[in-house]
Amino acid sequence: MKKHFILLMIFGGLSLLTISCDDDDDVTINTEAGTLSGGPFNFVIDGNPDMVDGITQSGEMRGSNSSFVITDDAGNILGLPPTMTDLEGVNFDDAGPGICLIWYIRYEDGLMGLEPGENANDLSGNYDLSNSITVNRDGLNGGMIDGGPFTFIIDGEADMVSGISLDDTEVNGPNTTWVITDDENNILGLPPTLADVEGVNFDGAGGGICLIWHMSFGTDLMGAEVGNNVSDLTGSYGLSNSIMVTRGTAGMLDGGPFNFDIDGSPDMVSGITVSDNFDLANTSYVITDDQGVILGLPPTMADLEGVNFDDAGTGVCLIWRITYSEGLTGLEAGENAANLQGTFSLSNSITVNRN
Structure with a gap:
């Protein structure tokens, strides 16, 4: 291989071009892709077009063919x-x-691998790549919210959340809203601001999550x-x-009333059904007297x-259903249900008359 130096007259001045040739006079041009300036670019993937601009090229550029090359951050050609x-x-x-990289390439005929889906690291032939410019494509982000969880009892009184931050x-994104769904992600409401969220009465939604x-x-x-x-x-x-x-409710009891004679024969209730309930951590049935x-x-x-109920003697019993969270106090035989303290819901009652 012999190297030859050729003086070229360019715009009135001299330029020195280095080429290489072998004894058969085959010439190999040293490709140069120059330097890219501009960016980096940061875009939000939000449905609005995002284009780069202001990129400039400088430095020496040589090669019979040229193109810009867009790859991902692993070099895969996009x-x-x-x-x-x-x-x-x-x-x-x-x-x-994700991340894109923009390159400029100069190359000679015969270059292999310069196709979308190939990797720029696998190019084969006479070529030169410039430096790269980064394009960051950030996805939309709803942020992080803190507060709760909240447990309410469906009792006809307004239940609002508070303390959410x-x-x-x-x-990240041009538009925002709050979204309220059920536990199957069905959209129940779209309050636009946190103040609107705190104005929602969850008692009106009935039992559920x-x-x-x-x-x-x-x-x-x-x-x-x-x-x-x-x-x-x-x-x-x-x-x-x-x-x-969580919106708890002990539901509705249906059945009865029951009327028993205290005669030494066992008297049991049957056919009671429960509907519209949403249980909290714990549930039980409660039998009280009429007080x-x-x-x-x-x-x-x-x-x-x-x-x-024959064992209870004459009088009136009431059957209830209760659902409650941990920490409930007063739920003991001998206590009065009116004195329960904690988060709980009592159903309607069914009467048992013991004659």
């Missing part, structure tokens, strides 16, 4: 815009969250409507973690139906 104009027409919002340091979320979303979001499911959302959005709101004094606490319906 696109090959041939000119700066084409590069500035690329919508990076379509690529989803939003860490907005990670919130609600989840409170914070959402950031783009202009292309569709499906964010009451009655839809979060899984129906399309477009750009990001949800925070959720806070649980509310607790006579017994059969834990299950089977236990309730095993109670022999």
